[in-house]
Amino acid sequence: MLKVNSLKRTFNQDTAGFQNINLSVKKGEIIGILGTSGCGKSTLLRVLSGLDHNYEGTISIENESNDQIGMMFQEPRLLPWLSVRKNISFGLEKEKRNSNKYKTYLDLVGLTDFENHYPKDLSGGMAQRTAIARALITEPEILLLDEPFSALDAFTKMQLQDLLLSIWQKKKTTMILVTHDIDEALYLCDRIFILKGQPGEVYSEITVEKEKPRTRGGGYLSKQKAHILHLLNVEKKAAGEHQ
């Protein structure tokens, strides 16, 4: 459903960004993009979302149209002067904003009792729930998520990962999730692409065979985590520091 060939986006005479990216994403898959800081993950999502057109290579999306893509960021980016209900409806085209469609999505993210609250009265988790509903109300084919839970505390983060999973189970939305968090990638994703370098390139692709929902910290995920840490050279660096 999404195919990316030889994708490249660099800045200032070939510094940073990413290059040589080839991806093929199937309908309903959750794909993880994992990598160290500065390897071009956010830049890749910006290009895939259509926010940045200055790239080389090709991107082809089935039913090609940018309203088929939803995007969610690390911070909820809500409009402070609009209620939860209006922030969610804001995802829709102007003429559709007065419909009752928001109710389905309010319910989906568990905020039915908060529709008239304003962003200043929401916890971080509730604000991100609102952002999830706003991103999904257009029923995008692909949801792009740029570290959506990284600013949340550990418990809220796990709750929202479970919420995302339950939404995926109901809607089977294709998702591409950029994250620093190996546990998050292993808990949610079907395949994980590890990016390395500056400009970033795909260093490795990991298929997570376990059916979802998965057991956090279970034997299979722990083994995969050790493997990913090894690929990212994290163990070596940590050991080196103690020498």
Ligand SMILES: Nc1ncnc2c1ncn2[C@@H]1O[C@H](COP(=O)(O)OP(=O)(O)OP(=O)(O)O)[C@@H](O)[C@H]1O
């Ligand atoms: N508009 C821009 N102009 C110049 N350089 C940029 C621009 N956007 C990003 N970069 C550079 O591209 C590199 C990749 O940035 P990007 O934010 O995509 O990385 P990232 O992997 O998402 O990092 P992090 O995990 O820290 O968010 C960085 O070195 C950054 O400075």
